[in-house]
Each structure stands twice: as structure tokens, then as C-alpha cells.
Amino acid sequence: MGCVGVGADARPVTADRVSPHLELDLSAVRHAYRTMRNALPGIELCYAVKANPHPDVLALLAADGASFDLASVGELDLCLLAGACPERLSWGNPVKKVTDVRAARAAGVTRFTTDAPADVDLLAREAPGATVGVRLAVGDDGSATPFAGKFGATEDEAVALLEQARTGGLDAAGIGFHVGSQQRDPEAWVRAIDAAARVAARLGEHQPRELNLGGGFPTLHAGGATPDIDTCAAAIRDALAAHAAWWRPRPFAEPGRVLVADAGVLRAEVVLVAERAGRRWVYLDVGRYQGLAETEGEMIVYRLRTPGRGGETGPVVLAGPTCDGDDVLYRHAEVRLPLDLAPGDVVEFLGAGAYTSSYASVGFNGLPPLPTTVIEIPEEGGIDHHTRQH
Ligand SMILES: Cc1ncc(COP(=O)(O)O)c(C=O)c1O
Known part of the structure; x- marks a missing residue:
């Protein structure tokens, strides 16, 4: 034996x-989602699955009307299993393999974020006609976990990338950013919206019609006050209003942490x-x-x-x-x-x-x-x- x-x-x-x-209270997730939806009415919320991909969280959010931000084929599969329809899935990771784009297309995903010429080429080749948004590099001071230059295009590069996408047969629809996770300074969104507006102004008749506000919404931890969602939402609303006379993009956000922490x-x-x-x-x-x-x-x-x-x-x-x-x-x-x-x-x-x-x-x-x-x-x-x- x-x-x-x-x-x-x-x-x-x-x-x-x-x-x-980890003990996870689903009613608290639902409450956080509804609180954010009320704070940012009319703004599509794409839950960043990476924050907590538990199937019950995804199913609850899908049933409550959320959309989803994906980083990989694994997250795509989890969202489909949870009942999310492909039109509500957006591929937010600018770093993708050919096989990622093929799997996403095969599943019916049509929205992608990009930030580099080679990635735009990849999307033009593998996902012709897809809707793409360019991620701007924006200041992430005030974030507890800054991206530190890993992602994002400069304003000049963003203009060029959107033109490359359009002439390459993609729907160059969006501009966006991520101000860094656990972002404690609501002004970070204001500065980033202003940067996106500068890019939009340079694109004239090809102005982006979507604005991705990213994630970054903070939650309470030890050692430091954090603004609540209403404070961040007020800053975002004011910044959007400042440009509304000439630019009214459809905004969406990719909250992760704030919905589940x-x-x-x-x-x-x-x-x-x-x-x-x-x-x-x-x-x-x-x-x-x-x-x-x-x-x-x-x-x-x-x-x-x-x-x-x-x-x-x-x-x-x-x-x-x-x-x-x-x-x-x-x-x-x-x-x-x-x-x-x-x-x-x-x-x-x-x-x-x-x-x-x-x-x-x-x-x-x-x-x-x-x-x-x-x-x-x-x-x-x-x-x-x-x-x-x-
Ligand atoms: C592309 C993208 N969107 C959204 C998020 C979610 O950010 P947060 O959890 O800070 O809201 C992340 C986090 O890394 C991300 O990389």
C-alpha cells in the first residue's frame, strides 16, 4: 500500500x-455598481474583469446591465459563460496576440483599444471594420499603482493612430485613457478629458465620437483620504461640460476596483x-x-x-x-x-x-x-x- x-x-x-x-458579498457588488450608475447616468460601465473574475460577480453584473472590459481570451470566455452578449464586450488591453484578435472576432467582439502602430495594423488585418479607440498616455500622479509609461500614445501619436486606423478600414471611433488605478485626485480625469479634447479638436470632421474614461476610481484603504464616486463623477461631468459646445462624445468607463473592493x-x-x-x-x-x-x-x-x-x-x-x-x-x-x-x-x-x-x-x-x-x-x-x- x-x-x-x-x-x-x-x-x-x-x-x-x-x-x-476571501469572503465576497454579492449584494455589496450590486450596490457599488448601482451607486456608480447613479453617479454617472448615461455612461456605459464596462466592468474590468481582471479586478475580480468570479463567475457570480460577472453573472450578477451582466444581469444588472453592465458591459465588460476584457484583457484576454480567458476573460472573454468567462464573460460569455456569465451571459454577457458580445456587443457589451470591449477589448481594453492594447497588448494583443493575433490569436486574441481572432478569438475576439469569432466571438463577435467589435470594440478594441489600441495605442501603437503595429497593433493598429494587426486590428486592420484581423478585424476589418472593428471599432477602435486610441489610449492616450496621461498623467497618473495620484495613483497608488501608476502605469509609469507602460501604455498610451502622446497626443501627436494619437492623432496619427486614429488616421492610420481610419485609412486602414477600421472605425476610428474613440479616444480614451486610464488615469492609474486607485487614483486619489479627481482632477486627474479633468486633465485627461482636456487632453482627449485637444486630440478631438485636431481631427476636425473625423472627431472621435466615443470617450473612454478608463478605470482608476479609488476605494478606502489605510493611510489617506479617498474621494468618493460622487466627487469623481462631478469632476468628470464638469470637464465634459466644458467642451460640450463643440464636442459631445459618448462616454464610457472601465471601473474595476471600485465595484468589488x-x-x-x-x-x-x-x-x-x-x-x-x-x-x-x-x-x-x-x-x-x-x-x-x-x-x-x-x-x-x-x-x-x-x-x-x-x-x-x-x-x-x-x-x-x-x-x-x-x-x-x-x-x-x-x-x-x-x-x-x-x-x-x-x-x-x-x-x-x-x-x-x-x-x-x-x-x-x-x-x-x-x-x-x-x-x-x-x-x-x-x-x-x-x-x-x-
Ligand atoms: C485597460 C484597463 N481598464 C480598466 C482597468 C480597471 O482599473 P481600476 O481597477 O483601477 O478601476 C484596468 C486596470 O488595470 C485596465 O488596465
Whole structure:
């Protein structure tokens, strides 16, 4: 008889005791979507699937009328499975393979974002007649996770790209931008809309008729005030109004984080507490590789909760469980946890519904990807639980 391992049986079986796990409240996703829709009436919202591609999130948003922003064939398949129709899908990733464009066309997707001449050529060849929007490089100061020059055309390049698209047989319909994720400065959208308007003005009779406002809408984390969606929406509305006398494009947005972050609580467990060189280190069973990728460079500092431990707190270095030196969540940020925190205690990361489960590695150090427990609080109270791993 072979060796019998403990395997999955070693993990607790009750959904809410699997550690670590992400608990995602679908009613909070619905609320965030409707709040944004009300704040930006008449603006199509294309959910950026990468933020959290859980099938229940996609199905809920599809049923509520959302459109979707895609980055890959995998996301395309998930959206179709969730019931989204191809006319509501927009391929927002400017970096595409030939096979991506072919798969998108075969599925009936007709909207693409581009930012480079070779990509315009690819679209003209593989998706003739498709609707394309050019992504401008805009200032992303104020973003917690800036793109730092990875994407986007200058204004001169954008004019040339739209002309290249039009003469290449594409529908050169749009101009757009992304002001950087977790963007805390509403003026970033104002400056970017002004830049898009300058491009539109230069195109005369071929003015773009669509304006992609991108994502970037921020959510609450530790260490710093964030404008709410109404504040961002007011800045956007004013900026659009400033050009409306001569340019009235159809605006759409690609929100990711803001629709799912607040719906998620990541529940983890303390594994070890140790003193090292005069600092208290707390090691958790979740880290950089099980979903907390946005702690890299301490870009996102989550709000933490320690249910059942309410005593005196002290500063800690917070670390993940793997044998990797990079797997430290916070060394510099001021993180304080109860002094009596001990192995087995729960630590909760709030606002963790975005860019967590989708970032988890498939098995670094043998640790599984972060499972998601979906809950929905019905009108009459009570909680429905189910767990699925993605
Ligand atoms: C093209 C595109 N659109 C939208 C988003 C969503 O951004 P956010 O989650 O900041 O709203 C991203 C995020 O990286 C993106 O790359």
C-alpha cells in the first residue's frame, strides 16, 4: 500500500473556516455598481474583469446591465459563460496576440483599444471594420499603482493612430485613457478629458465620437483620504461640460476596483509571532503570493481587523508564510496589531475584493490559490454561503 497523505483533508471543511479565504458579498457588488450608475447616468460601465473574475460577480453584473472590459481570451470566455452578449464586450488591453484578435472576432467582439502602430495594423488585418479607440498616455500622479509609461500614445501619436486606423478600414471611433488605478485626485480625469479634447479638436470632421474614461476610481484603504464616486463623477461631468459646445462624445468607463473592493474581506490566520532585531514580526497564512500582490512596494495598505482581540496594540512587521524574502507585506507602513495576538487568531483584510483572488499564484511553496466564499445577504436577512475556487 502506498503512502497516504493528509492532502486536502487537513484543511477545515466548513466554508467560513478555510484559511485563508476571501469572503465576497454579492449584494455589496450590486450596490457599488448601482451607486456608480447613479453617479454617472448615461455612461456605459464596462466592468474590468481582471479586478475580480468570479463567475457570480460577472453573472450578477451582466444581469444588472453592465458591459465588460476584457484583457484576454480567458476573460472573454468567462464573460460569455456569465451571459454577457458580445456587443457589451470591449477589448481594453492594447497588448494583443493575433490569436486574441481572432478569438475576439469569432466571438463577435467589435470594440478594441489600441495605442501603437503595429497593433493598429494587426486590428486592420484581423478585424476589418472593428471599432477602435486610441489610449492616450496621461498623467497618473495620484495613483497608488501608476502605469509609469507602460501604455498610451502622446497626443501627436494619437492623432496619427486614429488616421492610420481610419485609412486602414477600421472605425476610428474613440479616444480614451486610464488615469492609474486607485487614483486619489479627481482632477486627474479633468486633465485627461482636456487632453482627449485637444486630440478631438485636431481631427476636425473625423472627431472621435466615443470617450473612454478608463478605470482608476479609488476605494478606502489605510493611510489617506479617498474621494468618493460622487466627487469623481462631478469632476468628470464638469470637464465634459466644458467642451460640450463643440464636442459631445459618448462616454464610457472601465471601473474595476471600485465595484468589488469593498465587497471583499480576506480572512487569514496568524501562524507565528516572533521578535527579530527589536521588531515584532507577525507571520500570516496569506501573503504576496496568495493574493496580496498589491502590497508590493506597500502600494495598497489594507485596513485590518482582529476579531476577538481588542487589547493594547503595538507596531508590527507583517509577513506572509512562504520561504521567499519578498513575501513581507508591510515593513514601512505603520501597522499596529494587538500585543496578545497569537497563532490561530484571525486577521481580516478589509476592502480586499479587488485584485486579490485573481492575483494568487497557482501553488508557490505548495500553497493553493485563494478560495472565494460568496455570500449574499437577502432582504429578509440571513446569509447564503458557498465556496468556489478560482
Ligand atoms: C485597460 C484597463 N481598464 C480598466 C482597468 C480597471 O482599473 P481600476 O481597477 O483601477 O478601476 C484596468 C486596470 O488595470 C485596465 O488596465
